[in-house]
Amino acid sequence: MLSTVILVLIVVIGMSAVFAFFVDYVKDYQMGRGSAVKELLEIEDVYFADVDVVEVWLYNYGEIDLTVDAAYVNGLSVNLTYFYDDWTLDPCQHKRFNVTLNANWVPDLSYMFKFITSRGTTVERAYFAPS
């Protein structure tokens, strides 16, 4: 009799733990990687400012907020700093970031800018440095 009760308890507790794990996993998925499809990011403007600094405006036209995680120029990781507040862009928000290149930019040379969000969304565009 006691063994039955213990067995029932073990099964109930075990199944509750499994169910809680699934609920948590799905919630994480929906808030994280699963929501990546709701992210839409565009490079709005690129301005080659100082010798190695490029001012980039990003525009979030998706349905959820996104966080800019990394930036690459011509396939190389570059230093990215935010100009306003933080790395997060709310829906319909425009935000400026500063990209510091690994070397001085060269006039008339094409630069491929790539930005990656924390959910893995990428946007990639090529821009020419001014003459």
Next chain:
Amino acid sequence: MLRRFLKGRKGASEIVGTALFLVILFFFFSNVFLWHDQVTREMDQVLADKMNSAIRVEVFTNATTVWLKTDNIGGLAVTLSRLWIITDDAHYYADFEPYNLHIEAGRHMNITFTDTTITNTMRMARVSVNSGSVFVDYNQTYQITGTTVTYRMLTDLANTAACSLTR
């Protein structure tokens, strides 16, 4: 043989329990699948709207005024988000979002920049839309004579169109 199998009760609880567990899992994951399907459809619609709301901009000028004609060449209404004014020295923008500037399909909107003070520079103090119905404060000045200025319009769905003016 079959009768013995059907009459036997050994292991019935395990089978029922497993079936219930599978039913619960099925409902749980079908919920996730339906959510993902719905989100994907929503975003596909956004991208389809983006493809169907293209714009075209043309710049016109006379002695004192520059105006920008924005045509909606798509099949859906567009909402203007920002106008970028790009010179050799700097990039400026006028923010249209607070003004809800919609252009219906097949229609156009004129945006006028009024040169208020200086002859050789265009003072962006005033951007008027459709005969002055909307004014956007934009306190920047930039050199316009002898250089090329590029105007790039951005819509709320991130469609862009650009044109240039050389004086």
